[in-house]
Amino acid sequence: MTEIIDGNEVAQGIRDGLVAGIDDLTAAGTTPCLATVLMNNDPASQTYVSMKHKDCEEVGIATRDIELDPEAPAAELFDTVDELNADPEVHGILVQMPLPDHVDEREVLRRIDPAKDVDGFHPENVGRLVAGNARFKPCTPHGVQKLLAAADVETEGADAVVVGRSNIVGKPMANLLIQKADGGNATTTVCHSRTDDLEAKLRAADIVIAAAGVPEMITGDMLSADTVVIDVGINRVETDEGSELVGDVDFESAKPKAKAITPVPGGVGPMTRAMLLWNTVKAASAESGVDVRLP
Numbered sequence: 001m002t003e004i005i006d007g008n009e010v011a012q013g014i015r016d017g018l019v020a021g022i023d024d025l026t027a028a029g030t031t032p033c034l035a036t037v038l039m040n041n042d043p044a045s046q047t048y049v050s051m052k053h054k055d056c057e058e059v060g061i062a063t064r065d066i067e068l069d070p071e072a073p074a075a076e077l078f079d080t081v082d083e084l085n086a087d088p089e090v091h092g093i094l095v096q097m098p099l100p101d102h103v104d105e106r107e108v109l110r111r112i113d114p115a116k117d118v119d120g121f122h123p124e125n126v127g128r129l130v131a132g133n134a135r136f137k138p139c140t141p142h143g144v145q146k147l148l149a150a151a152d153v154e155t156e157g158a159d160a161v162v163v164g165r166s167n168i169v170g171k172p173m174a175n176l177l178i179q180k181a182d183g184g185n186a187t188t189t190v191c192h193s194r195t196d197d198l199e200a201k202l203r204a205a206d207i208v209i210a211a212a213g214v215p216e217m218i219t220g221d222m223l224s225a226d227t228v229v230i231d232v233g234i235n236r237v238e239t240d241e242g243s244e245l246v247g248d249v250d251f252e253s254a255k256p257k258a259k260a261i262t263p264v265p266g267g268v269g270p271m272t273r274a275m276l277l278w279n280t281v282k283a284a285s286a287e288s289g290v291d292v293r294l295p
């Protein structure tokens with residue numbers, strides 16, 4: 001029987017596991033605090049940001065909710081980041097992507113204090129991750145590692161195939177999988193839009209991590225039996241009845257081939273949010289010098 005890996009349940013376990021540390025920090029005078037900055041009018045982004053706030057509230061993390069006019073000059077966002085960097089009560093800063101075209105994303109990421117960069121996107125934190133000395137693991141790939149561990153999937157010695165090479169998922173995912181560490185030690189292949197014979201790579205995989213952003217591009221006939229399939233894709237597609245969320249994997253055809261598989265929604269998405277809380281607690285712990293146990 002194929003195991004359906006329940007991301008909502010694993011994420012709930014992470015949140016529950018964070019509460020004791022958050023309480024300890026709060027008792028010591030440091031309530032962890034996450035600031036979000038939203039500078040777009042995309043309804044999906046607004047939904048994601050409000051889910052992040054709700055998660056924080058559940059576990060006792062304080063929040064700041066900043067919304068900027070998408071038409072505002074880039075300097076307004078830079079000033080906001082500078083203020084949050086300087087605010088001793090703020091431990092984590094998340095600038096929601098995407099940003100308007102007139103704002104240079106790289107410049108924003110460079111501007112965030114690396115000690116508050118709970119997305120793990122600042123070049124210093126990217127460098128540390130690659131060097132095997134991560135401060136903040138990016139939330140989505142970190143969440144995938146936690147899902148694999150929760151499903152008792154051994155990465156050591158496994159052949160892992162990551163489909164997609166983005167800075168936010170594909171690249172950090174591959175970096176985590178090759179680390180000489182728990183959740184790593186996998187022989188890792190990164191596939192992308194220019195890969196020749198993707199199917200041959202997928203068929204040779206023990207673990208497939210789909211993060212290409214192409215709806216249902218991976219179908220069951222492309223997989224070997226007993227593959228572990230992690231679907232990072234979150235694509236809204238139009239249907240006869242309106243619209244629905246689908247992953248990068250065609251769930252119905254992939255499921256019978258898979259040893260274990262994550263659904264969309266209810267798979268990686270909730271884990272991305274849970275690991276954001278995790279990084280915020282880690283940031284508050286580092287800043288305050290109060291050691292806490294992380295789940």
Ligand SMILES: Nc1nc(=O)c2c([nH]1)NC[C@@H]1CN(c3ccc(C(=O)N[C@@H](CCC(=O)O)C(=O)O)cc3)C=[N+]21
Nearest residue numbers: 048094095096097098119234265266267269270272273
């Ligand atoms: N600086 C920054 N950091 C991010 O981490 C970031 C971002 N910008 N921009 C947008 C993407 C997208 N993202 C999601 C996180 C959780 C779900 C999620 O929880 N999805 C649920 C519910 C989906 C739904 O119902 O809409 C699920 O898959 O079950 C989705 C998407 C974080 N992102």
